[in-house]
Amino acid sequence: MCGFALTGVVAATAPESSEHAQRVGSTVPFEECLPGTEARVADPGGGTRPPEGGELTPSEAARYHRQLREELVSLRGQDLQPPQTVPVVVHVVSAEDGRGDVSDERLQKQVDVLNTAYSGGEAAAAARSAGGTGTAAEEAAAEEAADTGFRFELTDVTRTADDEWFTNFEEHRDTIRAKLRQGDAGTLNIYTADLGPGLLGYSTFPQDYEENPDQDGVVVAHDTLPGGDREKFNLGHTTTHEVGHWLGLFHTFQNGCTDPGDYVDDTPYEREAASGCPEGRDTCPEQAGEDPVTNFMNYSDDACMTHFTAGQGKRMVEHWAAFRAGSSQARSG
Template sequence: MSALAVTGLAVAGAPDVPDTAQATDAVHLADAATDHTCRTDGSAPGSERRSPEGHDGELTPEQAADHQAQLEEALGTDRGRQIAPPQSVPVVVHVVSAEDGEGDVGRERVEQQIQVLNDAYRGVYASGEEATDTGFGFELTEVTRHSDDAWFHEFSSNRDTIRAELHQGGPETLNIYTADLGSGVLGFSTFPQDVESSPEQDGVVVSYDTLPGGSRENFDLGHTTTHEVGHWLGLFHTFQNGCESPGDYVDDTPYEREAANGCPVGRDTCTGRPGEDPVNNFMNYTDDACMTHFTPGQAERMVQHWAGFREPRV
């Protein structure tokens, strides 16, 4: 297996923004800590990914361009400095369960989830050129447990309160919350751009049954967390902006018109663009077993977001 480790990236200047993005007025999210909700259970191919508020949770082209502008501004202070992923990202997992014990995932499954994260971000699930080692590693530092029926069954309605009470650490600490998110939502995440305005809301939320060994069919290997942590580190979906430039702002992920369900290997929804759809990419909507890798470009983008928004300042 060959792997590409992304370390020691030199930031000579802010990354270029395609002309289409530069010409678009920046539109800030209505709520700075608006969660990016994604991935249903895939029971209906092409089914919509609905957030708890009833909108689809996707970023508009204007919102994505605004995120890019914020990244450029954040990296402006890092010109000429060598940047690299952290040796280890501290992780705090908050297990929210029902009072009858439903959802009280054990320590072993939590540790298995952290192992899945480490394997995914080191390129273990792919081979050859696709086996990209992003350089990111994750270390479980604490597991907290909270038994509350309202919090467990209605997490989305109480999420601001829950996260404000339970959140630990600074921008460099990954807070993961597990609960019952209902049948249509697998997880949601904040972006690095949100952390300054709403630090107590920063983190990733996943349905408890998506952890390794869970009961969510096709989504029981732990890659819902892999996917949401990708957002937490700044990545868009591979199908961001569809077939239109600048896509997901990553040069080595082929354009994709819409999310993929199942594992439609060989699908090509942007025939005027090079490459088949990146259905095996962790930032798609395919089944866990279909997901295998990030690209070097995605690894670089995650490092840029870490340097711009999450790296502790000395």
């Protein structure tokens, strides 16, 4: 393993060779494909599909992973660190009658949720509230939870009242993002709007920034922010999940039970997305460990999501160093 944890904060050392001790056992044939996005849906079995090409295929995930390995070659042997803070710009797209006009207070709460989640604090809070009587999954999450080192700061908010943009964001997304986006590769742009009943949010990947910088960012349904009225998904962890993609993570169920899974060593294999808050779920019984139901990169209800692992933290740091570091607005640590 080339990653390590230092005082609870995930850091990484760029690999000394092109071989890396993550899950890369089987090679997936390369094929040209369009930039992808990953999304979060309210009902994994409900037929809702993410925009911009759909969920990542195994070959698309392999392409992204290969791009990461190639970029890390020039950083070989360096001590890789997350930035001290990531500037966050939120673009609130609302209806002209005020629907979806998320308050400044809720926006700040969303950033607070990100900081708690990425510091490992969510799992610690869940363990404290359980008072030693938590489920096996909650106890395991508390042990696995890592401080990824990433911290976020709300630096600007834009507000646009436009009925067409609000209710048909996907149809106008390229125009909206190109017009509103601020900053560079190290600036997290979040867009809120009405995404319909099934889609909670979606995100671009860091590998796609160079070719499409004005489309980079995270899109979330406005009612998923803290205090929203989206049942089971109103604690802000849709944004937590999508920022994970923005920092390079795949779903925990990427590639199912098949090697290399989600390309992270310390997240168990999972055949398909979790729904609700299942306990003792093990969809890959021939692989070690029960399903990572409480991991932020699953599809579980917000109340069940508690942590990132050290391996996920390391992978995010690697993506930051490879594709987002050097940004004039991202304050390096």
